[in-house]
Amino acid sequence: MFWQFKLTKRTAQRQRRSLLGVALTAILVSACGNNQQTTTTTSPSPGTTATEGGTLIWARYGDADSLDPHRTTTTLSWQIFDQIYDTLLAFNDSGEIVPNLAREWQVSDDGTEVTFVLNEGMTCHDGTPFDANDVKYTADRAIDSQNPSVTRGAWGPIEAVDVVDPQTVRFRFQSPFAAFVSFMADPFASMICDSNQELGDQFGVSQAVGTGPWQLVSWTRGDEIVLDKNPDYVRYGRPVQNEGAAYLDRLVVRQIPEAQTRLAGLQTGEVQLIVNPPLDDLDAIRGNSNLELHVAENTGQNFFFEFTVSRPPFNDIRARQAVAYAIDIDAALRVAFDEGLVERERCPISRGVFGNDQEFCGQYSYEHNPDRARQLLAEMGYSANRPMEVILMTSTGDNRERMVQVFQSQLAQVGINAKIETMDIGTLNARVKQENERTSGISTFDMMDWAWFDPDILYQLWHSPGAYSGYQSPELDKLLERTRTTVDATQRREAVNDVMEYLLSNAVHIPLYTPGSLWVYATRSQVQGFKIGPFNRPVFNDVRLQ
């Protein structure tokens, strides 16, 4: 794996404006999203040094669904799992898989057995030892068909989990499953302690026992999650510098749904970290010396176009390619986002994920070429008098509406009339599937986004019947199966390349940009050492308050 991870940190420009009088109009302008900044400060005098202890309040737009890692897969939830629990393996800064709770691991030659050797002397938050039995408990619980586990598929075709000795655990598979090792570094594979069994229904609701750097104190649902540092924490593989317990005493995760309110809370110093500030007000953060902007990269998120192929015109490759040639992605990104927030993505799997290769994908990706688009449309019998009529759908939020509006005008220039429909993500998911199952009506295509830490995402999206019953072909299925069963890294990379080439040259999956979803954070400048690890994982082990 060769990707690079770097965190863009924009130190705010030092700039202050004196406010002469508080005219109603001025207030109106500022709250409606202008760059008028406030000068309320709670920052310490210059020269103070970072100290240990203290509380950091992290405001997010929503709450976790559960603290049980087998019950939910939302980002809001797993970003909390990541604090309370730990994983057998970890991703380092350059995205390589490194030991964590397991100090070593071995994959058998035929790929059907994976053995982990655990570090010794590890303990859970309740003081019980963490050993191979806890790993088996976690895995068995996650794949138990009696348990409504939502991560079962991600664990792969597990036949059995054997405790070889207290430090050694072996996973046996019915068939090789290449995505397993990277899954062991993902928060969905958080290791829970077997003492949770005694908690019954309270596990994940009011209590949660893990081995992570933070332990649960209380959870007021819809309001806040209070976490205290785990004083016994030992860093084995997390991408942080601090080898032991976190410097902060307490981490409070609070829910503030409205973006403007989150920003106001950061400005007053009521909270020290927010995720997803209003994207139109980022200048208010850059222009305030008390605030800092952080943009996550290599999140594994991919925004792309996909098409309804159950009926004309998109059952014809020329129609799909015409769309791909008609759009000018770079221009659209410049209109929709501040510079440096997102990047154009040329691969169906995004930067940060194994197999992503801009150069390789560049050979098959579509560059802006309106003439070629017009030519393809003409071949299909479309003309200025008979434009292609389609519907372009996307989900609301994060300036996606603006993106599709730019695309709409670009498409109009080559003779494609796209009607825009935006909806919440839940509705969109259902709608795309519905459209794929219909054989009549105006055809649709959509701007969708998925995030995953492994190229297995392509299998989930496109292997028949696929996530949305969209494009399917036996040839593609075969290519996708090879990415699952090939364990050797070099061969797997080739298998992934074959899939990406197929998806691009058949204009099935047109990559657009990354990251684009809940990837912008802002902190008070007093917060030192805040970091967003690969795949959008905020880590607090190194955080100190100045």
Added chain:
Amino acid sequence: MTRYFIKRLLGGLFTIWITTIAVTLLIHLVPGDPVQIMYAQSQSTTPEQIEQIRRNLGLDRPIYEQYIMYMGRVLQGDFGTTIRGNQPVLDLLLVRLPNTLLLAVTSLIITMVVGVTAGFFAAYKRGTWIDTTLMTGAIVGISVPSFWLGLMLISIFSVRLGWFPVSGTNLNNLVLPALTLGLANAASVSRLTRSSMLDVLSQDYMRTARAKGLAETLVLSRHAFRNGMINVVNMLGLQFTYMMGGAIVVENVFAWNGIGRLAIQSIFQRDYPTIQGFILIFATVVVIVSIVLDLLYAWIDPRITYN
């Protein structure tokens, strides 16, 4: 009176029952399935597994069957667990309900104090600049969206002046959301009070009261105000329903941990048990409040009797 009360109670139960049916039908009309949404994006589960989870949750059954099963459980006090995260629904709602009620009642008090005072003076000083100013203010108040008003208040009183916190669910943070919700509704109450008072002030008995030499304050308080208030109190129940509904928006702006915010989130996630539980609780509160207010109405105006 007792008969009336029982009749109202039965009517209330009927209303709640109809509401649960309507909601069950409506939420199933919205496209999107909770399990599919739960799995969407960043998940890897086969369609068979999704099907099995839907079966476990009973989502594969016909709607009427789901509804009957649901009502059967509710009658035993079991509101079920959320589809997302398996949290007990009743707990989620009951923890938040007092917060929403506190916000709604405080806002209602602000509405009544501000709205009635403004309306009363506007009527009493009819045609003067006071009348014009107050009623212009009321038009502005009605027109301003509470979302915007909330952000304005945050911008002035939290960010600039630092008097109140921006968010949170405690008494300290009650002032701004209650003002937001209260002021918007005070505007319509003040207009109603004004027209009702104008009506009363032109009655013959007002002239009589003044003619017999009663002090002006007594004329106003004993004869004008009490009579003028009947219409306004009549509207209280409706106002309270507005407050509960308006709380949904205000709760979002101020991160007030009420049931409205939970409801919005559940709708986006198609978390049927939570939506149904919310509506059931919401409808019950509205029905209880309107019965209580009707009884209060009779107490204020002895001319009204129920039989």
